[in-house]
Amino acid sequence: MTVYSGPVFEMAVNQFNVIANHLEIPFDERDRILMPKRAVTVSCPIHRDDGSVAVFEGYRVQHHLTMGPTKGGTRFAPSVDIGEVAALAIWMSWKCALVGLPYGGAKGGVNVDLSTISRRELESLSRRYMQEMIPFVGPHTDVMAPDMGTNEQVMAWFMDTYSMYQGQTVTEIVTGKPVSNGGTLGRREATGRGVAHLSKRVMKELNIDPHKATAVIQGFGNVGSYAALELYQFGLKVTAVSDHTGALHDANGLDIPALIRHASTHGSIAGFSNQLAFDPAEVLTLPCTVLVPAALERVIDAKTAENLKCRILAEGANGPTTPEADLVLDKRRDEIFVIPDILCNSGGVVVSYFEWVQDLQQLFWEEEEVTRREYQILNRAFDQMLARAGTDKISHRTAAMAIGVEKVRAAKNTRGLFP
Ligand code: GLU
Numbered sequence: 001m002t003v004y005s006g007p008v009f010e011m012a013v014n015q016f017n018v019i020a021n022h023l024e025i026p027f028d029e030r031d032r033i034l035m036p037k038r039a040v041t042v043s044c045p046i047h048r049d050d051g052s053v054a055v056f057e058g059y060r061v062q063h064h065l066t067m068g069p070t071k072g073g074t075r076f077a078p079s080v081d082i083g084e085v086a087a088l089a090i091w092m093s094w095k096c097a098l099v100g101l102p103y104g105g106a107k108g109g110v111n112v113d114l115s116t117i118s119r120r121e122l123e124s125l126s127r128r129y130m131q132e133m134i135p136f137v138g139p140h141t142d143v144m145a146p147d148m149g150t151n152e153q154v155m156a157w158f159m160d161t162y163s164m165y166q167g168q169t170v171t172e173i174v175t176g177k178p179v180s181n182g183g184t185l186g187r188r189e190a191t192g193r194g195v196a197h198l199s200k201r202v203m204k205e206l207n208i209d210p211h212k213a214t215a216v217i218q219g220f221g222n223v224g225s226y227a228a229l230e231l232y233q234f235g236l237k238v239t240a241v242s243d244h245t246g247a248l249h250d251a252n253g254l255d256i257p258a259l260i261r262h263a264s265t266h267g268s269i270a271g272f273s274n275q276l277a278f279d280p281a282e283v284l285t286l287p288c289t290v291l292v293p294a295a296l297e298r299v300i301d302a303k304t305a306e307n308l309k310c311r312i313l314a315e316g317a318n319g320p321t322t323p324e325a326d327l328v329l330d331k332r333r334d335e336i337f338v339i340p341d342i343l344c345n346s347g348g349v350v351v352s353y354f355e356w357v358q359d360l361q362q363l364f365w366e367e368e369e370v371t372r373r374e375y376q377i378l379n380r381a382f383d384q385m386l387a388r389a390g391t392d393k394i395s396h397r398t399a400a401m402a403i404g405v406e407k408v409r410a411a412k413n414t415r416g417l418f419p
Pocket of ligand 1: 071072073074144145146147148175176318345346348349350352
């Protein structure tokens with residue numbers, strides 16, 4: 001019996017079983033590695049603008065505390081439930097271990113439709129969520145960060161709320177803060193930059209000329225927009241972009257800097273151009289060199305995987321590809337180069353780690369230093385993934401996850417079982 005349920009949690013379990021079978025982990029050892037250590041559900045009451053009281057359900061799941069504090073984002077979205085948050089926490093663990101960060105994974109979230117609340121209500125909700133979490137988080141226990149539906153402003157409110165209770169400023173309680181509040185240069189761009197950096201590396205390995213290459217981006221939030229911008233600046237034509245409001249398509253390439261300006265003033269890509277409007281359901285299967293799913297999980301199922309026409313699948317989102325789709329992609333290994341999510345989008349948490357380190361030391365780095373070190377870590381993990389996939393004759397995802405799971409398992413086994 002477990003409280004965790006739902007398709008996203010099942011997906012994380014299925015993926016783990018593939019890895020555990022590959023690594024031949026004994027059955028009686030598996031639950032200790034897979035099942036989350038702690039999960040908290042909180043009720044967050046706030047005053048609405050009309051004077052009424054509304055209560056939102058919030059969650060935080062800390063997957064394992066074996067290698068240091070837990071680390072992961074906080075999601076504000078209507079899809080959020082305990083199963084989804086647990087799956088995302090588990091993926092954070094494999095991600096942090098793969099790239100060598102001294103963290104276990106965590107994730108949090110509030111079930112809320114942001115289109116139905118005002119900015120003042122969002123501030124109240126953010127502050128109340130953090131206040132409810134105070135007994136369970138801390139700079140050496142669990143460090144939050146942005147995820148879907150949260151941003152630098154929400155992190156500033158989290159940090160302020162925690163600090164007011166401590167009686168002193170505790171910047172290291174969250175990452176992804178504004179630079180003016182102890183954030184690091186390069187964090188805002190880090191995830192998208194990492195996605196683009198790894199895509200460029202693969203293009204180089206495959207001898208693809210960036211000026212003859214195209215990119216398609218699903219999701220135009222923090223990750224999708226910076227990935228698009230970096231690829232655009234590298235010479236690729238970004239032929240399609242979609243978000244929750246619709247999609248745009250231009251075979252000659254979209255003006256990404258203009259689209260980013262539009263999205264930052266209007267909150268979405270809606271209204272940018274009527275002429276270029278396109279069916280968002282068709283975006284993933286457009287022919288392109290680099291396809292970046294940078295929105296929700298489980299958008300590529302087996303049928304979509306059969307129909308993908310990209311050369312490189314750069315997974316900016318967490319969990320965009322189902323295990324059934326992975327079976328299809330396994331057969332299409334020579335046609336489609338997969339950069340799996342836990343590697344592809346790990347630039348975000350890597351630079352979050354740099355932010356935490358800088359906050360703890362009160363010593364801040366130049367942006368070049370941040371980005372250089374980010375790429376160094378991504379390159380090392382990429383090389384390890386490729387080498388492992390080659391020696392074990394397994395997919396990139398299995399290789400990346402096997403490296404992550406193996407490190408968590410080793411840390412648990414050498415520490416031993418207390419008491
Ligand atoms: N939410 C991001 C992720 O899924 C970032 C987490 C972090 O920076 O701690 O990787």
